[in-house]
Amino acid sequence: MSIGKHDRAPVLIAGGGPVGMTLALELAHHGVRSILVERNASTTRHPKMDLTNGRSMELYRRLGLAAKLREVGVPRGNPFDIVWATSGTGHLLHRFAYPSAVEWERRAAQRNDGSFTREAPMRVSQIVLEPVLKAAIDAHPLVDVRFGWSFESLEQDADGVTAVLRRSGSDERTTVRSSWLAGCDGGGSAVRTQLGIALNGQHAVGYVYMVHFRSKARDLLARFGIAWHLQTGAGTLVAQDDGDTWTLHVPMPPTFNPDTDKAGLSPGELLRTFAGTDVPHEVLVANLWTPHLVLAERYRLGRVFLAGDSAHQFIPTGGYGMNTGVGDAVDLGWKLAASINGWAGPALLDSYEQERRPIAQQNMDAAGRNFAVRVQIAEAFFAAMADGPLEEPGESGEQRRDRLAKRIAELGNAENESWGIEHGYRYADSPVIASESAPAPAFDPLRCVPSTAPGSRLPHVFLGEDRALYDELGDGLSLLVLGDHDVGRFVGAAEKMRLPLSVVHLKPGPHLDVLEHPLILVRPDHHVAWRGAVVPDSVERVLGVAAGRH
Structure with a gap:
């Protein structure tokens, strides 16, 4: 052909x-x-x-x-809260509160320490x-x-x-x-x-039944206020738009057999069990899925x-x-x-x-650890329910719920707090990253440790009002220059090697201390390829490593 x-x-x-x-x-x-x-x-x-x-x-x-x-996306002023409750219409157990995109941006500008991303996350x-x-x-x-x-x-x-x-x-x-x-x-x-x-x-870590539906019954589905996820012992409800579109994920028990048990699943019944009452709704999509x-x-x-x-x-x-x-x-x-x-x-x-x-x-590995925490929380729910109904009024029910709430708080919510995983990662052993003899900061899955150690994501900092370092970078390689350094040899070598190189001159200041070195070579994806205190003797080798020529 x-x-x-x-x-x-x-x-x-x-x-x-x-x-x-x-x-x-x-x-x-x-x-x-x-x-x-x-x-x-x-x-x-x-x-x-x-x-x-x-x-x-x-x-x-x-x-x-x-x-x-x-x-x-969801309105920028809405929070990313994760709520645990006895049921959709039951008792609030614990709220993990997280800032909205607007608040994230405010904190990023206020701290300006390189630990935030240039853009806020988005639901x-x-x-x-x-x-x-x-x-x-x-x-x-x-x-x-x-x-x-x-x-x-x-x-x-x-x-x-x-x-x-x-x-x-x-x-x-x-x-x-x-x-x-x-x-x-x-x-x-x-x-x-x-x-x-x-x-x-x-493979097939478990089975989960998804019910994607439309409902205006926010009094039943958002009783605890705006929350990204409402979670109970029966499943997780995702507020897709903080309006009328929702997704319920219900984990199946370990004994679940998809060949024999799938036919008995009812989207409406699963939603009723989760909410603790009947919910007027329209099912958009419903199916069994398998995480891996x-x-x-x-x-x-x-x-x-x-x-x-x-x-x-x-x-x-x-x-x-x-x-x-x-x-x-x-x-x-x-x-x-x-x-x-x-x-x-x-x-x-x-x-x-x-x-x-x-x-x-x-x-x-992080997703697996987070899943293990989910299992522990499920076990805490089962243990609490073995003592009696979670919705039981009076002192006995209140004490039972209090113990469960404390256990949830104790186990935490690394699932939505792993900033190291999300934007603090580093390409540690890449052949196109100029390695250093000094060790880089230890990786912390929960915390973004801002660094310009080669392989790291360049820390995001604001240079002035509404002007960020990231916005100064070119589409190819970018050479950051803090202070008075003659980088003519870099420019000349890049031209000779036909490499796209932008030079970004920066005025030193406390907000740029996080950059650690006055000369930093940044790739198109924001990751640091090389850094130095002075222009090296062999700029061709530095550029060659970044371009994969050595």
Whole structure:
């Protein structure tokens, strides 16, 4: 079969979920064309996630999408509170209170110590997030969008990849030729299957029944005020828009057998049990789903890469799944673009797996720890209920609830407080990061320790009112220069090596003490590639390491 001009592109992206669309936009941001195929005819109608964390939002800010995404998210003034109660209409046990996006931004500006992200996190359903990304790729001339087409097979050689696509629901097929292929096609990835790459870890951690519904009965479903999650011993209710759209997740007991017990599940009955009373509602989607804790044994085979759920799948305790995928997309995107645009060496693309797979392992472990806490809280509920009804009036019931509440508070909520996991991570052993003999700060899953140690995410600080350090960075490599340093040799070397380098001159001040060094080389994804006190003797080597040429 001959391949026409319109069926050729530097990158073919299989999968049009958030990760695939983000990758397409990242490539386009760097001037690289792609073809994106998605087997479904439209964006998802299933509520797969409800948090875009601060790190993902500052990455979307680079792409000019943060404001558009916030337009469809939960109002910026609404908090991220997590509430535990005996039932939806029962007694409040404990509230983990978290600031709204507005308050997050206020605190970030007030402290200005590098521990916050440039953008606040955002509560948003994937159902409404995806159309924003879809509109962006549809409008971009460098993205050839083909929804309703599924990836079927691939063959690769030394020069590229030939993929066969099939129009969904028909026998019509076409062939696409690309230099590189990215498998962003979800947990059941056909690309991963074609490559024969295994998923290692714990499959089918349990079974959960989801009821996605519409209801205006806020007096029953939001009795304890605005809360992102309302949690009881019977499940978790997610307020998708703080209006009339909700998602209830009910974990099944360990003895649950999907083959024999699934037929007996009733969405209305599960909702009534959770709320403690009948709730007027309209079911939008209801199904059984299975969480996993699995990680692909490798992220690359030749000219084909995996990203997002095709490479890792986590229990959604912490919301790390899609957010880890967004990090994958940006890391892979700028590196593919650098290779296609001619300034990267082979080590740069090799570093994608070396950087992102350890982060996925780190995040998967955190999700597992968070799930273990959920199990302990469930056990506390069972123990309390064994003593008597949780809703029992009088002193006995009050004491029972008080003991349960104290246990919940004691176990804590690292699930929604792991800032180290979300934006304090570091690419510790990357071949395209200039290593140092001095040890970097110890990684803390719960706390973002701001640092410019190579591999770290550059700390976010404001330089003045409404002007942030991140906003000064270029699209390629950026050299931060604090004070009076002659960086002409850096500029000259970059020109000779044909590297995109922006020089950002900064006036030293207390707010920039967090940068630790006067010279810092920053990558397009905000991570530090090198830092120094003086211009090194071999600037070519520093730049070469960052570009994957050494």
